[in-house]
Amino acid sequence: MYYAHSTEQADRSDWHVLQDHLTKAAALAGTFAERFGSSKAATLAGLLHDLGKYNPDFARRLEGAPIRVDHSTAGAAIVRDMAKGDDGLIAELIAYGIAGHHAGLPDRLGDVASLESRIAGFDHQTLDPIWRTEIYPDATGLLPSFDWQKDRLAFQLSLLGRMIFSCLVDADFKDTEKYYASIGDLTVDRDWPFLQEALPRLIAGFDRHMQSFGRQESGINRLRSEILDHVRAKAGDKPGLFTLTVPTGGGKTLASLGFALDHARRHGHRRIIYAIPYTAIIDQTARIFQSLLGEDIVLEHHSAIEMETLDAARPPEGKGKLRLAMEDWSAPVVVTTNVQLFESLYAARPARVRKLHNIAGSIIILDEAQTLPRPLLTPVTWMLEALARDYGCTIVLCTATQPALDKARFPAGHPTGLDLQSRELAPDPARLAAALKRVTLRHGGAMTDDDLIADLAGTAQGLVIVNSRKHALALFRAAWAAGLDGAMHLTTRLYPAHRRDVLDRIKQSLANEAPCRLIATSLVEAGVDLDFPRVWRAEAGLDQIAQAAGRCNREGKRPPAESLVTVFSAPVNPPPREIAALSRDMARMMDKHEDLFSPQAMADFFGEVYWRVGADGLDAKKILPDFRIGSGMTNFAYRSVAEKFRMIDSTMVPVIIARDELAREAVKRLAIKEIPSGKLARQLQPYTVQIPSKARARLQSCGHVSFIAEKFRADQFAVLQTASLYDPEVGLLWEDAEYLGMEDTII
Incomplete structure (x- = not known):
């Protein structure tokens, strides 16, 4: 018998049977992909992802033999051989995902870690043929019935590959977590309620809150009430892309939430994702939503606490992999940042991509949409369009200063614009701007x-x-x-x-x-x-x-x-x-x-910007050309794109500041192996400062920052050790890392 995971039990009585893991992970992955019509593909990925564990060498490794076994390439090689025709393209997407389910999605071509190199080096003879009698993969009917766009086919397929990968990774995480929890080696992170089941009480609570303000007949409050009523009345409109253009102070945050709750009730959306440009205001928005909807409903997730370095040759497995797992966004309402949302949508690492399948069927509100980075604007708009068209999402571009993304404002054939005609939720933005001057x-x-x-x-x-x-x-x-x-x-x-x-x-x-x-x-x-x-x-x-x-x-x-x-x-x-x-x-x-400050002036301003930058400048990092199809085969550079797609040019990494008792207690719990890293990261994210990666490296080399529980949590949790470097008036001072903190220089 072959096993997926082992324990210290010599009689193997509590070892994780491989066949059981593959079939359960496959079923779970298939369920996750139902929302976007890709159940068969995700099921196939789940069945084959650990196929390499049918290698007798892997069995000896579980028994303690000091040997290394690549168990992620076998399924990738086999699935490509199984599928034909259009199914062959989807099989290639599955191959990327299986090959990368530990170390991350690879590029198709390139170095020894590329998909092509790994498959070329795979020896079919290493697999015990018994796998064919234990699992029965079906590689037919894999192509979902999307509205395929000829000029964007490669992009659509690349996103589908990432979504299937997300289903696979999350299913693998969850089944492995369930196994270790069943034998007492791990505690399971929290379960969330379903949005559709909670909606009646959420809408009732929202209505009570808004009624408590009364209906004043003059001034700003009258306009806010008018905006709210108008926006909520549009909730029955067809899902897709919307704009919400409301001057600052017009109550757009609550209006957009009211629309999202009503729209989800009308159209069956699974969750509401509220994306904000800066972590500075995420606390404010999360607190508002939690007070309205309840803390059991709202996940605040902006932290970049995750493993920074990953050895592709020795990726974490089993309990080690689970301890590094981050959020899966299964909460009914997620408050996050643009960086977390879009960098995840273009990511390659399992921990970041894990949540993507939960974005399907969501309402995504992009607050302060004008802050979307212009060098990445075309990849961002292509992503938004694909999420609305292929994954059942509703997108609301919400701001006082609308970034003029309607394709009617761009020259014919320009790649960036969105179809936003007649999709404004607010009542007469020009009138509102004049009234709220x-x-x-x-x-x-x-x-x-x-x-x-x-x-x-x-x-x-x-x-x-x-x-x-x-x-x-x-x-x-x-x-x-x-x-x-x-x-x-x-x-x-x-x-x-x-x-x-x-x-x-x-x-x-x-x-x-x-x-x-x-x-x-x-x-x-x-x-x-x-x-x-x-x-x-x-x-x-x-x-x-x-x-x-x-x-x-x-x-x-x-x-x-x-x-x-x-x-x-x-x-x-x-x-x-x-x-x-x-x-x-x-x-x-x-x-x-x-x-x-009028909407027309703002549209003209953005027109000036887009004219100056040009079409090439709106995909300045050349993200989209890295997804190509030729001769019926994909050539996707997943890993390279993930490295290039950075919404902030300089790489920023977190430092945890444990100044109060809650933070200090959470840091202490890092030493408890059984607590998932995702749970601890959620507790510690309010205590992080993002700084340049080189600055953190200097702080670490000078002894001012240390990774805590590094043996089993890797480099996820970097904690400030020199308290005097954090000034209570101005914050973290990292520029002079080579010098000791002020209080430490006193003799």
């Missing part, structure tokens, strides 16, 4: 830090937004040195739980009319609910200027003429090259519009 925009010209400090000194409450963490830190220190009362600092140097506390202090100061001078980066522009009487914004694109203006006179309680948004240049701290280019794009179209 609450600020006066002025240009301050060049301003030094001393000029900004002097302006801040002249107002009790003011917000300055700059383009870098470095400038924000320098300006905050200048404000502190000048003795400005109520000076505060808010950037991604602070871990999320700390940012939440700072935001609460800011809101309390604003409400009490106490001094509050906030210096921040652009993280405050995307949905952070702040209301300052004055705002200064370093030069940027029109969309960012408009978002900054949304933090000024947000509730409309002050005259617009007195609510000034000053745009300035900072000669000593010039903007990054891309932001400088966006500022020039804005300058070219400024004279065309009386109101620069």
Whole structure:
């Protein structure tokens, strides 16, 4: 008898029978793929994924022999031989997935780790023929009935391959987890309720919450009620792509949630995924949703805690693999980031791709859609279109500054646009923009830090937004040195739980009319609910200027003429090259519009940007050409694409800051092998700061950061050891990693 996993029991009485694992994983994978019509393909992947364990050498390895056995290539080689015709293309997709179910999806061609090289080196004689009497794979009828697009066939197939891979990986994880839990070697992570079963109480709770505000007949609240009613009335519209264009302060977050709940009830969607550009506001949104819907409904997942290095020759197996497993997004409502969503959709690693099949049949709300990175915009829009067309998703592009992605705005044949005609959810965006105009925009010209400090000194409450963490830190220190009362600092140097506390202090100061001078980066522009009487914004694109203006006179309680948004240049701290280019794009179209914050002005601005960048610049990393079909065969560079598709150019990695008791206790639990890493990562994600990978490496080499429980959790959990490097006012200071923390230099 052959086994999939073993224990210390010499009599093998509790070993995991291979036939049992393959058939159960296959059934589970097939169930996961039902939503997109690929059950047969996913079932076949599940049946063959561990076929290489029918190798007698693998059996000896389980018994303790010090030998290495590649058990992931056998199924990939066999499945390609089994299928013919159109089924052959799908069999190739399955082969990528089987070959990569431990180390990650490979490229078709390339080095020794490529799919072609591995299959070419596979020896069929290593398999015991008994496998044919224990499992019965069917390689017919594999092609799903998609609306196949001739010009996007390769892309559609590449995404299908990743989705089948997701079903396989999650099924393999879950069946293996169930086995180890049954023998007491592992605790199972939480189970979530189904959205459709919970919807009646969720909608009832949402209605009660909205009714508690009453129906005021004047001002902003009347407009918010009108927007909510109009948006919810559109919930019966056909699923697909939508826009929701609501000025800042118009209540679009709750309106989009109300639409999603009603739309899911009408059309049977399985979950709601709310994607946000920055981790800075994910806490705020998650807290709102959890208070409305319940903590048992909402998963907050933004952490990049995962294994950074992976030895393809010795990928983790069994319990080791399970301890590295991350979220599967089976929650009814997921609040995440654009980075987590889109980098997962283009990922190759099992831990990241595992959740993708749960995106099928979801409502995806992209909050602050204007922040989608332009160098990746075409791969992003192709992905959104495919999810809507082939995977039953509804996509809502939700923002005050709509990025003009309607294909009617692009030249004929341009690859980037989406079909968004007549798909606006809000009532008359132009009228709403005029009705919710609450600020006066002025240009301050060049301003030094001393000029900004002097302006801040002249107002009790003011917000300055700059383009870098470095400038924000320098300006905050200048404000502190000048003795400005109520000076505060808010950037991604602070871990999320700390940012939440700072935001609460800011809101309390604003409400009490106490001094509050906030210096921040652009993280405050995307949905952070702040209301300052004055705002200064370093030069940027029109969309960012408009978002900054949304933090000024947000509730409309002050005259617009007195609510000034000053745009300035900072000669000593010039903007990054891309932001400088966006500022020039804005300058070219400024004279065309009386109101620069109108929807038409915003559309013209993005038109300027797309014209400047050109079609090639919207797929600057050449993602789409890496998926090709020729001579009836696929040539997909999954691994290479995953390495290139980065929404943030510099590789950012997490450092855990265990300053409070909850974080310290979670760090201690890392030493308990039986607790899944995904559960601990969920607890620790509010305590992480993302920093450049090179900076973390320096911190580690100097002894300021250590990987905890590295023996069985690998390099997933990097924890700050030098507490003084985390300043309670400004956050993590990593730039001088070669030097000891300040308190450690005192003799």
